[in-house]
Amino acid sequence: MEKVRLICFAMALSTAASTVFAQERGSEADGYLLAQEVCAECHSIESGMKFSPNFLAPTFQDIADTPGMSGLALSVWSITPHKTMPNFAFSQEERADIIAYILSMKSK
Ligand code: HEC
Secondary structure (H helix, E strand, O other): OOOHHHHHHHHHHHHHHHOOOOOOOOOOHHHHHHHHHHOOOOOOOOOOOOOOOOOOOOOOOHHHHHOOOOHHHHHHHHHOOOOOOOOOOOHHHHHHHHHHHHOOOOOO
16 A cells, blocks of 8 residues: 555656656757847857856856756756846746757857
């Protein structure tokens, strides 16, 4: 009986996780366009750039090259309210697109 409960719990957990952190692959090209529209005001979104327009904002290159940076880490970040950044209301698909674009910039 214990075992059945455990399995149910594990199943419920994984369903919840997959709705929040749906890791379907986004489109890098769409992510780039979206980033240009909404992120580029503060972040430098082109690869190889050293500084962002907003000096406090890390470049997307830096974000991509942060050790341990992953789709999951970015998903968590993108649903966490941010003090210094406006909170964006993105659809799941738009989030996946931006994340795909950032991850495509990994140079290490
Ligand atoms: C109004 C300016 C502004 C805009 C627009 C903006 N950001 Fe930021 N962002 C910042 C600043 C400033 C920081 C660094 C300070 C901080 O982490 O609080 C930051 C940090 C980040 C981080 C690193 C967070 C961490 O904890 O290391 C990520 C990832 C990020 N931004 C992604 C984005 C994405 C994706 C967009 C577009 C959808 C975006 N930002 C739009 C200002 C902005």
